[in-house]
Amino acid sequence: MAETYLVTGGMGCIGAWALYHLQRSGKRAVNFDQSSGRQRINWLMSAEDQAAISFVQGDLRDTDALKSVFAEHGVTHVIHLAALQVPFCRANPVLGAEVNVTGTVNIFEAARATGVDHIAYASSIGVYGPPSDFPPGLIPHDAPKKPRTLYGAYKVCNEGTALVYCEENGITSTALRPYTVYGVGRNQGMTSEPTKALVAAAKGQPYHIPFSGTMQFQLASDVARQFILAAEQPLAGACGFNLGGGAPVTVADFVDAAKLVLPAAEIEVADNPLPFPAGFDDSALRARFDTVYETPLEDGIAETIAHIQRLGDRI
Numbered sequence: 001m002a003e004t005y006l007v008t009g010g011m012g013c014i015g016a017w018a019l020y021h022l023q024r025s026g027k028r029a030v031n032f033d034q035s036s037g038r039q040r041i042n043w044l045m046s047a048e049d050q051a052a053i054s055f056v057q058g059d060l061r062d063t064d065a066l067k068s069v070f071a072e073h074g075v076t077h078v079i080h081l082a083a084l085q086v087p088f089c090r091a092n093p094v095l096g097a098e099v100n101v102t103g104t105v106n107i108f109e110a111a112r113a114t115g116v117d118h119i120a121y122a123s124s125i126g127v128y129g130p131p132s133d134f135p136p137g138l139i140p141h142d143a144p145k146k147p148r149t150l151y152g153a154y155k156v157c158n159e160g161t162a163l164v165y166c167e168e169n170g171i172t173s174t175a176l177r178p179y180t181v182y183g184v185g186r187n188q189g190m191t192s193e194p195t196k197a198l199v200a201a202a203k204g205q206p207y208h209i210p211f212s213g214t215m216q217f218q219l220a221s222d223v224a225r226q227f228i229l230a231a232e233q234p235l236a237g238a239c240g241f242n243l244g245g246g247a248p249v250t251v252a253d254f255v256d257a258a259k260l261v262l263p264a265a266e267i268e269v270a271d272n273p274l275p276f277p278a279g280f281d282d283s284a285l286r287a288r289f290d291t292v293y294e295t296p297l298e299d300g301i302a303e304t305i306a307h308i309q310r311l312g313d314r315i
């Protein structure tokens with residue numbers, strides 16, 4: 001059977017990069033997203049390259065629509081990314097639960113109905129509580145999950161949903177938990193500020209990042225490729241992995257790396273640490289996957305700035 005990759009949320013940042021990499025490697029991709037706005041995809045791909053992708057506009061909350069997409073497109077691989085981010089869940093908790101929790105159940109239901117037996121999906125380091133919950137050091141992938149946001153609580157619920165679908169229906173799954181994703185296309189969500197600062201700096205404009213702290217930065221392109229690998233290489237059971245991405249660095253370090261490329265950049269960083277632990281241990285991910293995509297931060301920032309500059313007025 002021909003392989004078909006379903007990406008949910010392909011109009012979003014990580015999803016657009018997933019579509020980019022799938023198309024570039026000649027894989028058939030279907031995007032399911034409620035949005036028809038191709039802004040981020042246009043930043044990554046020509047209209048000609050986009051023509052190879054099937055775009056389906058639909059709502060994750062619509063069980064039948066998802067089942068139809070799986071059946072009609074012969075979906076064999078699933079990369080489930082569509083979700084509402086922290087600020088949106090905070091602003092509308094009911095909608096947040098419908099999209100992030102019920103929507104994920106719908107993905108598993110559509111898989112069950114069509115015989116798809118593995119799903120890769122996005123969780124988040126938001127499943128964990130603040131640094132005060134943990135001893136010092138990197139947080140292991142199986143550390144206790146006591147989120148302090150509804151967004152995080154919904155992600156915990158999804159990881160529980162995945163466990164039950166594995167036990168009751170034999171559908172295996174791999175959740176990846178990104179931290180601060182940066183790169184072209186990262187323009188919404190709580191931790192999108194460092195990327196917005198790169199866009200401003202590349203245009204010669206000042207920017208104020210409203211948080212500080214130590215964290216792990218992950219390049220959107222790398223994250224997307226890791227999701228593709230997670231969809232292609234099923235593991236036994238319902239697994240969840242932190243995406244690490246090297247030693248934690250401060251937001252100020254991120255700005256310093258940007259200044260290596262743009263010495264005149266005017267980026268201020270507020271004295272306001274985010275309430276998340278500094279770093280997450282990705283050794284479990286490394287033990288289970290031969291490849292972990294991890295562009296060094298300075299290279300990723302330089303690539304991102306160059307990409308922003310190529311886009312010029314289009315971004």
Ligand SMILES: NC(=O)c1ccc[n+]([C@@H]2O[C@H](COP(=O)([O-])OP(=O)(O)OC[C@H]3O[C@@H](n4cnc5c(N)ncnc54)[C@H](O)[C@@H]3O)[C@@H](O)[C@H]2O)c1
Pocket residue numbers: 008009010011012013014015032033034035058059060061080081082083084085099103122123124125177178179180181182188189191
């Ligand atoms: N970006 C990060 O730093 C980060 C960190 C941790 C986890 N994640 C997770 O990774 C995934 C992708 O993140 P992103 O930054 O690309 O998100 P994004 O906000 O850029 O994109 C999300 C996409 O989901 C779509 N969507 C929202 N509601 C929908 C619905 N009801 N039906 C269909 N589509 C819908 C949106 O239209 C959008 O295109 C999400 O699940 C997110 O929670 C992201």
